[in-house]
Amino acid sequence: MAADSVRRSKGSRVQGTSLFDGSVGARQCRAPTDAGENPVWAARRSAAFSKTKGKAGCAGRHSRPYAFVLIFAALALCSAGCGDNGGDEEAIQQGTLIRLADGMVQGEIDGGTRRFLGIPFAAPPVGELRWRPPAPPIPWEGVREAKQFGGRCAQTGSILTLPSEEEDCLYLNVWTPEPAPARRLPVMVWFHYGGNQTGWAGDPFPGYNGRVLAETRNVIVVTINYRLGVFGFFAHSSLAAEDPAYPYAGNQGLLDQRAALEWVRRNITAFGGDPNNVTIFGQSGGGFDVSLHVVSHGGRGLFHRAIAESPVALTGHGRRIVPAGGPGAGVIGACTNRLRTAAEAESNAAQLIAAVGCAVADDTLACLRQVPVADLLRAAGTDFVPIVDGNVLPDQPRALFNSGNFAKVPYILGATADEGTFFFLGVPPVTTQDEYLTALRELYGDLADEVAAIYPPEGFASPQDALARAYGDSALVCSTEDNARRAAASSADVWIYNFARPTLLGRAAHGGEIAYVFGSVLFLPTAIDEAIALAMQGYWTRFARTGDPNGEGALLWPRYDDASDQHLNFDAETTVITGFRRSECEFWWSVYDREFE
Numbered sequence: 275m276a277a278d279s280v281r282r283s284k285g286s287r288v289q290g291t292s293l294f295d296g297s298v299g300a301r302q303c304r305a306p307t308d309a310g311e312n313p314v315w316a317a318r319r320s321a322a323f324s325k326t327k328g329k330a331g332c333a334g335r336h337s338r339p340y341a342f343v344l345i346f347a348a349l350a351l352c353s354a355g356c357g358d359n360g361g362d363e364e365a366i367q368q369g370t371l372i373r374l375a376d377g378m379v380q381g382e383i384d385g386g387t388r389r390f391l392g393i394p395f396a397a398p399p400v401g402e403l404r405w406r407p408p409a410p411p412i413p414w415e416g417v418r419e420a421k422q423f424g425g426r427c428a429q430t431g432s433i434l435t436l437p438s439e440e441e442d443c444l445y446l447n448v449w450t451p452e453p454a455p456a457r458r459l460p461v462m463v464w465f466h467y468g469g470n471q472t473g474w475a476g477d478p479f480p481g482y483n484g485r486v487l488a489e490t491r492n493v494i495v496v497t498i499n500y501r502l503g504v505f506g507f508f509a510h511s512s513l514a515a516e517d518p519a520y521p522y523a524g525n526q527g528l529l530d531q532r533a534a535l536e537w538v539r540r541n542i543t544a545f546g547g548d549p550n551n552v553t554i555f556g557q558s559g560g561g562f563d564v565s566l567h568v569v570s571h572g573g574r575g576l577f578h579r580a581i582a583e584s585p586v587a588l589t590g591h592g593r594r595i596v597p598a599g600g601p602g603a604g605v606i607g608a609c610t611n612r613l614r615t616a617a618e619a620e621s622n623a624a625q626l627i628a629a630v631g632c633a634v635a636d637d638t639l640a641c642l643r644q645v646p647v648a649d650l651l652r653a654a655g656t657d658f659v660p661i662v663d664g665n666v667l668p669d670q671p672r673a674l675f676n677s678g679n680f681a682k683v684p685y686i687l688g689a690t691a692d693e694g695t696f697f698f699l700g701v702p703p704v705t706t707q708d709e710y711l712t713a714l715r716e717l718y719g720d721l722a723d724e725v726a727a728i729y730p731p732e733g734f735a736s737p738q739d740a741l742a743r744a745y746g747d748s749a750l751v752c753s754t755e756d757n758a759r760r761a762a763a764s765s766a767d768v769w770i771y772n773f774a775r776p777t778l779l780g781r782a783a784h785g786g787e788i789a790y791v792f793g794s795v796l797f798l799p800t801a802i803d804e805a806i807a808l809a810m811q812g813y814w815t816r817f818a819r820t821g822d823p824n825g826e827g828a829l830l831w832p833r834y835d836d837a838s839d840q841h842l843n844f845d846a847e848t849t850v851i852t853g854f855r856r857s858e859c860e861f862w863w864s865v866y867d868r869e870f871e
Contacts, residue, residue, distance in 0.1 A: 365543045368454045374541050377414040382421050383452055386489040390448040390545070391476075392424040395537035396530065398442035399501060404643045405508050407520055408444060408533040423447060423476030427502050428647050432472040433699060434479060434785075439647040441505065446498040446534055447475055449484030450545040455492070458548035460818040461538060462487065463577070464497040465531060465560030467785060470587045471503045471656050473559065480785055486793030491815040494547035496538060500530035500563075504654035505647075509616055509661055510623035512638050522665040524619055528570070529666065531563060535576035553579040553818040557788055561585035563660075565609040565757060567681075569674040570666050574681050579821055581686040581814065583791075584693060584784055585609070585757070586750050587659050609671035610756040612869040614661045622657055629653040672870065675757070678764035684821040685761055686814075688771030688841075689754045692781035694746030699779075703738035710737035717745070721865065728861055750784070752859035756866060759836045768834045769823055772854055774845040775806055787844070802846050809848050 367373065370381040370388050381390035396408035403409060424445020431437030451459070464482055466473040475482055475497040484495025500506060509524025531554075539549045554577045556564045561582040567573050568580050614622070627633050627642065630653050635641035642650075662670055674680050704710045710731050714722035725744050734740040755770060762768040777786035788794070790807040791814055813823040813831060823831050829848050832840040843851045 366454050366456075366458065366546045367544045371417065372544050374544060375413075376411050378417045379420040380417050381448075384449070384485050386452055387449045387485050388452045388454075388545075389485070390420040390450075392422050392445045393418075393420055393448065394424070394444060395446050395498070395534045396444040399444060399505075399526075400441045402643065404441065404505070405513055405523075405526060405639075406517070407526065407529045411444075411537070423474070424499060426474040426476070427499050428505050428651060429468075429472045429502050430651050432468065435468065435472050435474055435477050438474075439651075441647060443499045443501070444530055444533070445475075446496055446537065447484070448542075448545050449488040449495040450547070451488055451492060455546040458543060458551075459492055459494050459546055460815070461494045461496060461542055461547040461549070461552045462815075462818050463535060463538060463552060463554050464495065465500070465554065465556030465563050466497065467556075467558035467560055467788070468502065469559040469656070470506065470527060470562070470659055471559070473502070475499050480788040481792055481794035482788075483792060483794065487811060487815065490793070491811055493815050493818055494542060494545055496534070496542070496547075498531065498534040500527045500534070502527060503656065504626065504650050504658045506530070507658040507660060508623060508626075509619035509658075509663065510627070510638075511620055514616075516639065520665075522616075522663045524616065524661045524663045525666040528563060528566060528660060531567065532570075532573045532576065532666075535573060539576060550578070551819070552577045553581060555581035555583065555791075555814070556585075557583040557785060558585070559587050561687075562587045562609070565687075566660055566667065566671060568683065568685065568761075569609065569671045569680040571668060572666060577681075577683065579684045579686075579817060580681075581817070582688075582754070582757070583787060584689045584750055585687070585754060609675065610753055610760065610866055612672070613667065613670060614659070616661060616663050619661045626650070626653050626657075670870075672760065675760035675764060680761070680764070680766075682764075682766050684767045684769075684817065685758075686769045686771070686817060686823065687754050687758045687761075688773065688787075689746075689751045690782045690784060690786050691751075691772055691774040692742065692746060692776075693750040693784045694742035694744070695779050695781045696784035697745060697749075698738070698742055703736070704741055705737060707731050707737060710741060713741055714744070718748075724861070728858055746784075747855060747858050748862050748865070751855060752862035753866065755854075755859055756863055758834050762833075762835050767821070769817075769831050769842070770834045770840075771831075771842045771844060772851065774843055775803070790844075806844055806846075806848070810844060813842075 370383065372379050372381065372390065374393075376394070379390055379393055381388050383389070394411040397403060397410060397412050399406065399408065425440035425443040426436065426438040427443035428441055429435070429438050464475070464484075466475050466477065466482060482497045484497060487493055487495050506527030507524055508526070511523065513523035514521045535552065535554070538547070538552060542549050554564050554567060562585040564580050564582040565585050567577065627638060630642070630645045630649055632638055632641035632645065660667065662668070668674075704713050711722060711726060714725050718725050729740045729744040731737040731740045734743065758768050758770045773787040774782045775786065775790075776782055777789070787810065790803070790810045793807055793811060809828065812826060812828055816825050817823040829842070829850070831842045832838065832850060834840065839853050839856060841851050841854050843849050
């Protein structure tokens with residue numbers, strides 16, 4: 275993390291002159307389109323420049339001598355690795371001064387890794403680019419310092435992350451071994467937690483420091499920011515009408531993630547990564563998005579394996595899960611619950627437009643783009659989430675899994691044993707059977723009596739424990755396995771896990787596994803915890819390397835299928851368990867089915 279102590283090497287000093295004019299300052303300027311660039315990005319690059327060149331201070335700079343320098347620089351960059359496969363082994367660069375397609379970045383040594391923070395993978399989505407698909411990053415002159423995380427995307431914050439009004443936030447971070455590898459290594463791209471409403475790649479807790487994985491497991495770790503909430507999932511017909519080349523609206527945050535993967539394809543070889551061996555992994559909202567990319571068509575080929583940890587998105591839409599005062603009004607679990615369509619999202623957007631005073635404006639979008647960030651956050655709540663937009667998501671994810679119309683990449687999914695406990699932080703606990711039944715009616719309406727029969731309070735340490743278990747199963751444990759069932763039934767290679775080690779709140783709570791995957795030693799207090807962490811890191815990185823988590827003498831993790839229903843269970847001892855909460859999940863699967871009747 276940014277606060278970590280670092281050991282600087284000679285390579286961390288800026289050597290020589292700028293690629294362009296000797297300036298060390300990172301002035302942003304628009305360069306000519308890169309050879310082989312995605313045509314859609316090329317068009318957006320041109321449009322973004324026309325809208326931002328004044329701010330970038332580059333107007334009039336494209337004289338013939340300057341153009342000659344740019345052409346020379348482009349040739350030099352391509353000699354370092356242009357092309358669809360990211361270049362050959364000679365394109366791997368040593369040291370902490372790295373030449374990328376958009377300019378040079380200066381990182382630093384972090385233990386046995388080189389760390390590069392705050393690299394832009396798209397243009398700032400501000401002004402006229404608010405709510406547009408991400409535009410390509412604006413190339414810069416000189417050397418850009420890459421030693422601090424980029425801005426936290428606009429959000430209201432949560433118990434684990436701070437609020438922000440920053441829209442200029444599309445940055446990523448890279449950890450790669452020091453010294454540089456001789457051959458290209460697997461790449462693991464992390465999507466952070468937060469239900470698509472909150473979170474940041476630089477959050478110190480639970481900690482997404484890629485150092486341990488890069489240093490001890492010989493992989494490249496990339497963590498990214500992406501637009502959230504109303505800025506990342508705003509869908510209105512005026513947006514779809516704005517650009518004939520992209521007649522869709524919403525899912526901007528998912529497009530940001532795809533843009534980061536396109537950046538990885540173009541640039542990761544310079545850091546020693548293999549653009550043809552990319553694993554996307556994420557937790558909570560990030561895990562939910564991993565599953566959405568698996569069913570999305572546009573990102574195919576940008577990643578080759580997928581890991582979804584406790585996939586869930588927060589939303590104000592649909593059935594309520596926690597009472598007022600909790601961290602979210604409701605959830606969409608994994609990828610088998612019904613998502614809003616573009617038409618349904620339109621009415622939601624119209625309510626926001628009226629709330630911020632733009633309903634009577636001559637130009638609705640122009641009005642909305644002038645509304646301060648704080649006002650939009652205040653009016654939006656958690657009502658802006660991924661939708662079936664006809665492009666990023668052409669159909670309901672459930673339908674795409676059922677039909678086999680998804681990326682058949684190796685796929686790991688899993689959840690923690692006590693998912694629900696975390697979501698009741700700050701909510702007064704229920705203490706009696708009557709309070710328990712009242713809470714179930716608030717959460718599940720007419721289903722309350724059925725839920726009470728499956729989760730009788732006398733079968734738990736307290737009524738609150740029964741409530742948290744019902745919530746965790748309905749929102750995460752069973753929806754995650756439902757996703758696994760459908761993917762496996764369509765011939766995908768699937769593995770599923772259960773994380774049962776008590777950590778946060780004395781339980782195996784939501785997010786508890788993250789510190790083990792990343793090796794955040796601060797949160798691993800015993801030798802048993804260290805052993806669990808080593809086991810999980812081994813499975814995760816073997817999977818990233820080969821598409822199979824097994825090997826190196828580890829306990830065999832069976833592939834999942836509905837008939838055998840085998841999970842790998844991470845606890846004081848790693849074991850294989852069968853039929854985990856099968857009867858409870860069969861009930862919830864029938865509930866999910868009702869959403870599509």
